[in-house]
Amino acid sequence: MAVACRFGSLPVLSTVVVASLVLAGCGSVGNRSDEEKLGYKPQEREIQSAKDQVNDISSRLLDLMGVKGKVTEPSAAVNFCETVDPDLQKYYAIHHPWSVYDLEAGTFGQAMENLRRALPEHGWKITKDGETNSIARNPEIIAVNKKSRHTITVEWAKERSGDLKQIIAVDVSSRCYRAPEGTDISEEK
Structure with missing residues (x-):
């Protein structure tokens, strides 16, 4: 299965990165939120x-x-x-x-x-x-x-x-x- 994401006008069709693109979303590769890095939303706590x-x-x-x-x-x-x-x-x-x-x-x-x-x-x-x-x-x-x-x-x-x-x-x-x-x-x- 190939996934095509566009960064500007450059298509990305690499099967090596497909898993990370599917998991992280095309626009957030390399720019993951704190919650994505942790795998949960940290509770605010004193x-x-x-x-x-x-x-x-x-x-x-x-x-x-x-x-x-x-x-x-x-x-x-x-x-x-x-x-x-x-x-x-x-x-x-x-x-x-x-x-x-x-x-x-x-x-x-x-x-x-x-x-x-x-x-x-x-x-x-x-x-x-x-x-x-x-x-x-x-x-x-x-x-x-x-x-x-x-x-x-x-x-x-x-x-x-x-x-x-x-x-x-x-x-x-x-x-x-x-x-x-x-x-x-x-x-x-």
Whole structure:
């Protein structure tokens, strides 16, 4: 199938670009909107509200693990929306890396198994349940929340170099949001 688009008076009849022309539209090749680049329309959202939601997700994940131990302290923070705004002018995402270690109750294996069972019951779709692509081949679960579209990566770092103790490392990330008009995103970082 050949598609003919006109740019000025020059016809374009290349089957190599047909797929991109059909998907992007003849007039927008190379000039895609932010929404087209992301594949969705970013919701306008106050930064603190987005941070609070990610912190809440992290807290619920710890509860779902069903173990007690020490937890790293940093809370969720603003991150770049690399695809459309690496300079943090209009769009942002929220990122929360944290870990649990020095368990006082339960085991690391039990925590991972509890997540495997509980995540689908709480609106998460597990997209990967296997090993990391590292030399250590540690157990890893990756999931997406069906409603909020947040993603989580949970790694049981049981094989660590040196004398480092086992930990479960968690990374919670949001989709990109559009900051309300007048928000200086760089001040929130």
